[in-house]
Amino acid sequence: MKKSLLIIFTLSLQFLAVSVFAQQIRGTVVDSLTKESLPGAAVSLKGTSLSVSTSTDGSFSIKKQDGSNVLVISYVGYQKKEVVVPAGTTDLGQVILVSNTNTMNEVMIIANARAIDRKTPVAVSTINAERIEEKGAQQEFPELLKSTPGVYATKGTGGGFGDARINMRGFQSANIAVLINGIPVNDMEDGRVFWSNWSGLTDVTSSIQSQRGLGASKVAVPSLGGTINIQTRTTDAKKGGFIYQGLGNNGYSKTTFSYSTGLTDKGWAFSAMGSRNVGEGYVNGLAYEAYSYFFNISKVINANHSLSLTGFGAPQYHGSRFERFNLAYYENAPQGNRFNPNYGILNGKEKTISGNYYHKPQVSLNHNWIIDETSTLSTALYGSIGKGGNEFPNNAGLFLETRTGNKYTPVDIDALVDLNTASPDGSAKAYLQSYRNDHKWGGLLSTYKKKLNDKIDLLAGLDLRQYKGEHYNSVRNLLGAEYVLEIANGNPTTSRGAGDINNPVKMAKTGDKIGFNYDGLVGWQGAFVQAEYSYDKLSAFVSLSGNNQSYQRVDHYKYLNSDPNRKSATVNNLGYQAKGGANYNIDANHNVFANVGYLEKAPIFEAVFAGYQNKKNPDAVTEKILSYELGYGYRSRKFSGNLNLYRTSWKDRSTINPYYDQATQQFYTANLSGVDALHQGVEVDFKYMPVHGLTINGMLSVGDWKWDSNVPKAVITDVNGTALAGGSIGPLYTKGIRVGDQPQTTLALGASFDVTEDLRIGADYNYFSRFYSSFVPTAITSENLVPWQLPNYSLVDVNAVFKFKFAGVRSSMFANVNNLLDAEYISDSNAQFNNGISDVNNSNVYYGVGRTWTVGLKVNF
Structure with missing residues (x-):
């Protein structure tokens, strides 16, 4: 019964x-x-x-x-x-x-830089706004992409706020294009990206799309490794906003406020955001204070015209590190991997001797014009004025030797103040200086799109940019002294110059320029055209862009003001980019694609004017890149996956490295030319939803990245352009050496589960292996020198979000723990070749960040 x-x-x-x-x-x-x-x-x-x-x-x-x-x-x-x-x-x-086009949520310029699934023939990964919100605590833009194929992201330079770095397919950030709303933001002189300038945008970003390889952007950008397209929210369609407060380890505190009017009956809309982010940093002496702001004013003029004005910026100051040590040094430190030799005590308070401060606001005005049923014109006019630089000691050896105790204690800055106070003539024996990198930057990007028929679209446009970088060293903190004495043509204050010839005996006060002072002028004139075909199961495109990049150097220190040579001749570098691809949807589930591209690009500014001289470097030639890729995709309701094969050949790369000569005990500049590299590999990623509310995703990326040539010679010059005795070193036996600075094998596995409609939990596992140290090519002066391979490591991150209503107001609580298991790992390493060997004992490293946690509350109104 x-x-x-x-x-x-x-x-x-x-x-x-x-x-x-x-x-x-x-x-x-x-x-x-x-x-x-x-x-x-x-x-x-x-x-x-x-x-x-x-x-x-x-x-x-x-x-x-x-x-x-x-x-x-x-x-x-x-x-x-x-x-x-x-x-x-x-x-x-x-x-x-x-x-809803009336809300201007997506302007043409944004759409032209984005890839469309099963249509655009490129390898792509997209991080949506919800994932950014749930996993973005104490992480920067690059770190949000660390579980995508071909990507390696760390805190960088010892873990300082805003110092994150990212590599894609073995290429560093200088060769990864970064676009914000379709506008390129890579530095005009060397291509680098400093993420502290954009740290506040995570609160207003609707998506981050990483396109690996040459990417879908029409403009000529340095996308050897890939393109990161950050799309911000322009104007929310719904009136309201939110307040967010986050707390975490080591004094982390972030407060954010956002508000939007929504679209009014008269076609106006306004959004604004502001935040404050402070903390002590995971590593000793890496305290920071950062602010960010964002605004957008939009106007729907009529059915055919709309305007959108967007501005954002992130003023900040943070501590950093400039020294790496070998593992034994850290193992003997009481602080362990949190040890930082680059901060001290001043007046009883912590004071870094290695910091960064910068503010780079950017404003853009976008105009959308629907000309007729078949054509549109989208134009963006943008500008940026950046001010700031790095803070560091004038004599690192003196600072690092002056400790409050043993070598693992803070720098005794008070003792250095006493040293300056005792100076008979008031001149500084020890002081903090600042390498400034101010700039003024403006540009115009305009795209015309014409639908020729039901199958073919034609796009054409202009890409114009003008840039002035002001580079100089200045007195940052006199530490009790009255002035810094600088005598021109004496011992160089830095590797970039030997004083002001126009003021040969200078008594510099706080803020005064010392050491070097030069401007880098960069112009860019580009045009692009692209034809797109789409019919039934086939979509294809052919794109061609050409540009002229002009360089000019103005030196205010090495030449008299009356000397016409103080301004170099303008060096023009013609470049072009040709690429095409096709995607074929076999059926509703399967698709295949292929793309190929060839581009020639100018060498970086520093390579053209090697050794900080006003004369053109004859060995700096146009770099040539050939890239092609094959891909397969599968899509179904429960499972989707991608397989990508790629190969990128990089010829005639111009490389500038510092070179220390043991005989003279001076730093020089090593100018390398004819450097080749080959980057190839395979990537797999998938997303699986076995039941409603559960999502499992993963990826595997295996790279084969090598230097592909020996370097016949490296020309060595001093700060005055004078060649070192002998003139050069070489050959350098770099052919076949693994590209360092990024693990060549990465694996990720993650899951997200909706426990209820209001509670979601998630976890991510990342594994890194075949990780080789970065190295200076001038050290590879004999065969069989191989950079040290770092230990494999893995990281586990977990997160949870709980959504609820409090007094009728929608609210959310967030919790994140990164590096849950507190794994100890090396995130960066520079190979040293003492006695011809590169191993664990003589490679200088940065440890990665250990366990961190964050909780936050967001209240919508």
Whole structure:
């Protein structure tokens, strides 16, 4: 009897479960253009109070009720949509929402730089706003991409705020294009990106898209490794805002406020955001204080014209490190891997001797013009004025030897103040200086799009930029002295100069220029044209862009003001980029693509004027890059995956390295030319949703990146352009050496699970191996020298978000723990070749950051 009752009870439960399941309506909400999922979209059953939100993969499940068969789906920045559910239907598949163009949520310039799934033939990964919000605590833009194929991201330079670095497919940031709303932001002289300048944008970013390889951007940008396209929110369609407060380890505190008016009846909209972020830093002496702001003012003039004015900036100051040590040094330090030799005590308080301060606001004005039914014109006028630099000691040896105790104690800055105070003539024996890198930058980017017919679109545009970089050293802190005495043509204050010939005996005060002072003038005139074909299952494109990049150097120190040679001749470098590709959708599940590209680009400014001279370096020639890629994709409701094969050949790379001569005990500049490299590999990534609310994702990336040539010679010059005795060193036996600075094998596995409609938990596992130290090529003067291979390591991050209503107000609580297991690992290493050997004992390293945690509360209004 009991057994029979148990069977009946079990069958009843199963019947009930089946009944409930059958009454559920399921689907996935996606963007009409990109087909990306839209997490957080509101799904309600018309005529009832029943409503749910889509999960992180855009999926939803809502209980059907008798007499109601219409779903109302809405999402910020998109047109509301009503969907009639046919009788007996439980699975709607993809529900497509169309962007509301009246809110200017996506301007043409943004769209032209973005890749579209199963259409644009490039390898791409996208991080949406919800993932940024849930996992962005104490992480910077590059770190949010660390679980994507081909990417390596760390805190960089010892873990300082804003010092994060990113490598893609073995290429450093100077060869990774970074676009914000389609506008290039790589430094005009050397291509580098300083992430502290954009640290506040995580709060207003709607998506980050990484395109590996040459990418989909039409403009000629340094995308050897890939392109990172950051898209900010322009104007939210819904009125309201939020307040956020986060707390974490080592004094981390972040406060953010955001507000949007929504689109008014008169076509105006305004959004603004501001934040403050402070902390002590994970490593000793890396305290920081950072602010950020963002605003957007938009106006819908009429059905054909709209304007959008956007501005943002992130003023900050943070401590950093300039010294690395070998493992034994850290192992003997009481502080362990948190040890930092580059800070001290001044007046009883911590004071860094290695810091960074910068503010780089950028403003852009976008105009959208729908000319007619077949053509549009989108134009952005933008400008940026940056001011700031690095803080560091004038005599590092003196600072590092003056300690409050042994070598593992802080620098005794008070003792250095006493030393300056005792100076008979008031001149500084020890002081802090600052290498400034101020700039003025303006540009115009305009794109015209014409639909020739139902199959072919034509795009053409202009890319104009003008840049002036002001580089000089200045007195930052006299530390009790009255002035810094500088005598021109004496011992160089830095490797870049030997004083001001126009003021040969200078008594410099705080803020005065010392050491060197020169301007870098860069001009860019570019044009591009692209044809796009799309019909049925095939989409293809052919793109051609050309540019002239001009360099000019103005030296205010090495030449008299009356000397016409103080301003160099203008050096013009013609470059072009040709690329094309095609994607074919075999069926609803399978697609294949291929792309190929060739580009010639100018060497960096420092290579053209090697040794900080005003004369052109004859060995700096145009660099040549050939890249091609094959890809396969699979898409289904539960599983999607990608397979990519790539090969990039880089010829005639111009490289400038510092060179220390043991005989003279002086630093020189080593000018290398004819350097080749080969980057090839395979990447696999997938996303699997076995049941509603559970998403599993992963990737495997295996690279084969090598230097592909020996260097016949490296020309060595001093700060005055004078060649070292002998003139050069070489040959350098670099052919076949593994490219360092990024693990060549990476693996990631992550999961996100909706425990309830309001609670989501997630975890990410990352593994890194085949990681080789970076090295200075001038050290490879004999065969069989191999840089040290770092130990493999893995990291685990976990997070949770809980959404609730408090007094009717939508709120969210976030929790993050990065490096949950507190793994000890080396994130950066420079190979040294003492006695012809590079190993664990003589390689200088930075340890990665240990366990960190953050909790936060966000209240919407």
